Amino acid sequence: MDVILLLSTAAAGLSAVSSHAERQYHFVSEAKSMSEAQRYCREKHTDLAIVDSMEVVKLLNDMAGQHNQSAWIGLHDERDTWRWSMSDPSFYGPGETEFRPWGDWGTQQLANGPMDIWPNAEFVLIKSHMIWTEAQSYCREHHTDLASVRNLTESQQIADLVAGEGKYWIGLYRDSWKWSDGSNSSFKYWAANEPNLRASKVCVAAAFDNSGKWEDLDCGLEKPFICYGPVPVSMQVIKVRVQKPNGVDLNDPAFLAAMLVEGEKEPKGPGLDDNVQVAWRKQPDGQVFQKEEKKRDEL
Template sequence: MFLVILLFGFFPLSSALSHQYHFVNESKTWSEAQSYCRANYTDLATLYNTDDVNALTQLGSQTGSAWIGLHDDVQNSWRWSITDSSFYGPGETTYRNWSPAEPNNFRGKELCVDMHPVGTWNDIPCDYNYPFVCYGVNDTYVLNTTQLSWNDAQASCRANYIDLASIRNSTENQKVHDAANGNTVYIGLNRTRLWSDGSDSSFRYWKSGQPDNANGNQYCTAFSDSGHWTDENCNTTRPFFCYSAFVVGLRMDIQTKTELTEAEIEEMILKPFLEELIENGLPNSTTVRLRRLHRINT
């Protein structure tokens, strides 16, 4: 039996050929703007490089600043320093061992994490100087007693070992606690801003001195009329930029000895295909969906 599968998918690549930006001159909160973009286009704008900055600037009719898709999701923006997805098994990026009442993001600037001498965690400003634990080859953990900021500690671990310690489970938490030898130490967990569409774009174009979270509640990102970005209170209203994704149609011819249901096709064929697309450079927000199916008996 042959299966002829017709697919369609969203591929939000950074190119004028693959997506189109739209300026919406209506004042909305960041969440309202997100809902509007998702209902009428694809999502709030994701930017990948200065060409995208220029594209938004050239849309014209913008005054002041406008929302884009970058935001700090206080609950879900925690990320480990080791970013290789193959390092983590199911659920291993979400292990946490917070101290009571933590994380509390005091004054809105506690974006990095230390481990207390008792083995529990606390969110703190990234510019504090602490010893730190690195992760090395053969699953080893190494204490460095030099007191550095989180970013400098990360750079030191990456230069001399593999990375800052990323803790996947309670067993590893105990190993890091043992390596810390009674010190309060930096570990690899930190909070970073995310794109509304789930893109993995690392491009940033902050205005000098930004983001500063000046009032402790500036978790959303606005595009200024100069093209640079500022962090703002998500509940303020302003115009915004959306984008439309590039939609691609694909045909797959599959030979199979047994008849497959659509659910089996999704799990056995489309899911691995999507994973391969993402592994080869497409954004995490890429989607693939079954549009039409023909079965041909041979």
């Protein structure tokens, strides 16, 4: 019986490949503004670099080598991006996630404590002094979440509740740092005293004279930059002939999986390295193995 094995391996190259995600990073030494760098990366690769783990930080530091300045990555600041701490969409009616109760009590940066909300919109004042993140953790641990204010009625309920009591945190916050390709990652690697949050500083570069830590800069500055793209894959097809053992169904999924495990141990061959993935190629009838027809002169 004959079977086809597909062996795939990442193509060799000078760019760095992340094992955390299937991305290949490309360091471009030509200085460009952030928008020019983004355009280049989207035309030549996929987009400006996503940095979502310390593994990627180390990889980029190693790739930068002796480069001792900063280079653009894909993080930027979308100003005036607000959202509620309570993220469950079923909690909100049409238009309620966009409701913004701006007013004297809603725009303050200092507060006595958090305000918790139950699913039935019963508000509870917590008078302990906390920063916003501590208040969020407290409400999630002891109740449901920081208060979402979904409509004018709830806004008035809170206004009545806190009248004369000072100022209280609610669940509205601004999470404006976004990746160029729309990826969602909470990983941050800011340098000390960064970001500065000045009006013109809405783009981010990794400073390779400071362990690749991030700094926010004016987007018009011309700097080297880092792109990412898919890991290129080369493919080799190997034809394998086996003799069917007695009582064994060669197309049984468990048997095929066990054979792949053994095949991955010793897939060495010309041009192959240790970064090899092995897969079966199925025949048109959906089977992997097919019976070999004997030639007439073998009968």
